[in-house]
Amino acid sequence: MAAQNAHNPFYCGPVPRPLRSSLCPIYTGTGMIPTLTWTPEGVRFIDQTRLPLEESYVLATTYEEVADAIVTMVVRGAPAIGVSAAYGVALGAKKSQAATAAEFAPEFERICTRLAATRPTAVNLFWAIDRMKALYANLSDSGVPLSQIKERLLAEAGAMYEEDIAACKAMGAHGAALLPEQGGVLTHCNAGALATCGYGTALGVIRAAAESGKRIHVYADETRPFLQGARLTAWELMADGIPTTVICDNMAASLMRQGKIQAVVVGADRIAANGDAANKIGTYNVAILAREHGIPFYVAAPWSTIDLATATGDAIPIEERPAREVTHHAGKQLTPNGVGICNPAFDVTPAKYITAIVTERGVMRASYSESLRAMELVS
Numbered sequence: 138m139a140a141q142n143a144h145n146p147f148y149c150g151p152v153p154r155p156l157r158s159s160l161c162p163i164y165t166g167t168g169m170i171p172t173l174t175w176t177p178e179g180v181r182f183i184d185q186t187r188l189p190l191e192e193s194y195v196l197a198t199t200y201e202e203v204a205d206a207i208v209t210m211v212v213r214g215a216p217a218i219g220v221s222a223a224y225g226v227a228l229g230a231k232k233s234q235a236a237t238a239a240e241f242a243p244e245f246e247r248i249c250t251r252l253a254a255t256r257p258t259a260v261n262l263f264w265a266i267d268r269m270k271a272l273y274a275n276l277s278d279s280g281v282p283l284s285q286i287k288e289r290l291l292a293e294a295g296a297m298y299e300e301d302i303a304a305c306k307a308m309g310a311h312g313a314a315l316l317p318e319q320g321g322v323l324t325h326c327n328a329g330a331l332a333t334c335g336y337g338t339a340l341g342v343i344r345a346a347a348e349s350g351k352r353i354h355v356y357a358d359e360t361r362p363f364l365q366g367a368r369l370t371a372w373e374l375m376a377d378g379i380p381t382t383v384i385c386d387n388m389a390a391s392l393m394r395q396g397k398i399q400a401v402v403v404g405a406d407r408i409a410a411n412g413d414a415a416n417k418i419g420t421y422n423v424a425i426l427a428r429e430h431g432i433p434f435y436v437a438a439p440w441s442t443i444d445l446a447t448a449t450g451d452a453i454p455i456e457e458r459p460a461r462e463v464t465h466h467a468g469k470q471l472t473p474n475g476v477g478i479c480n481p482a483f484d485v486t487p488a489k490y491i492t493a494i495v496t497e498r499g500v501m502r503a504s505y506s507e508s509l510r511a512m513e514l515v516s
């Protein structure tokens with residue numbers, strides 16, 4: 138009966154533990170997908186627009202190509218975007234023909250400006266670029282030669298890469314305790330290894346819970362229109378052998394009512410000083426549903442996602458993506474010519490719906506205005 142149900146596309150209950158996916162020959166689990174990798178030629182990205190059916194890579198050999206990879210979502214997810222931009226800055230510096238730091242200065246500004254103009258919502262992008270800018274200013278003001286500045290910029294991007302993985306692991310350790318010993322955990326979008334340098338934020342929490350022996354069944358919202366849940370979250374959790382069921386975005390309420398969801402855990406692109414959290418469009422819906430059904434709603438994000446300079450979620454810029462992402466799927470048109478289209482990529486979940494925020498520094502609860510400020514002092 139179970140096997141029969143598992144093959145029924147409308148069945149939402151537990152499914153047998155999956156075998157490692159034959160669709161991912163390189164990634165075989167552990168949460169360490171080569172999302173982005175520095176190589177002597179440039180930055181290599183796993184192409185997230187082609188997963189899960191094709192595992193292919195894109196090599197960006199200039200900073201402009203890194204910017205294009207971010208805009209087209211070859212690489213996506215707030216922490217991954219930030220570290221990609223940092224490598225983009227390092228790559229731009231490496232390729233520069235300038236002879237001195239003074240000659241390089243205007244070019245450095247152009248590189249940073251181009252990378253900063255890729256996507257507006259994830260604050261990790263600006264955090265990473267600002268960190269590269271601060272290092273550059275410091276070294277240049279100290280009279281360090283350009284050749285050494287280039288090396289230091291690359292080392293800084295590498296440090297951000299390593300720090301991101303460490304942050305995800307720490308978030309996993311803090312957050313796993315919040316999840317039930319067994320039951321359904323719903324997530325939205327992809328806040329996994331593919332959205333970070335490895336292990337993931339929300340999926341890091343789920344991975345750590347599974348590694349600790351908790352029997353978690355993940356319900357992955359498909360996440361229209363880009364399908365990060367259906368394509369990416371499902372792909373990486375399957376490879377880890379974590380039982381996963383993909384649901385359409387409009388099914389969450391019904392599953393919650395049936396008692397199939399015991400917790401929700403999502404990532405974030407920017408968390409304002411009062412705890413309001415921007416994340417993939419549709420997250421706000423899930424938060425309201427979770428509240429209505431008495432289900433805890435957790436947000437997991439590294440400290441680089443916290444934006445204490447932005448007072449509330451109302452001030453978070455929300456990216457509007459191309460209409461074609463809604464009108465078309467896999468090259469096929471879905472909607473009538475000329476119909477109006479709205480495609481905001483993110484929404485803001487008010488802090489009042491968030492049960493806890495998990496960062497590498499620990500778990501915070503309301504009032505977030507106070508707990509975030511207090512945690513800022515912890516490093």
Ligand code: MRU
Binds near residue numbers: 216333365404
């Ligand atoms: O448009 P995307 O795919 O970049 O959006 C990604 C998300 O909304 C993620 O949930 C968020 O960046 C957290 S990733 C750890």
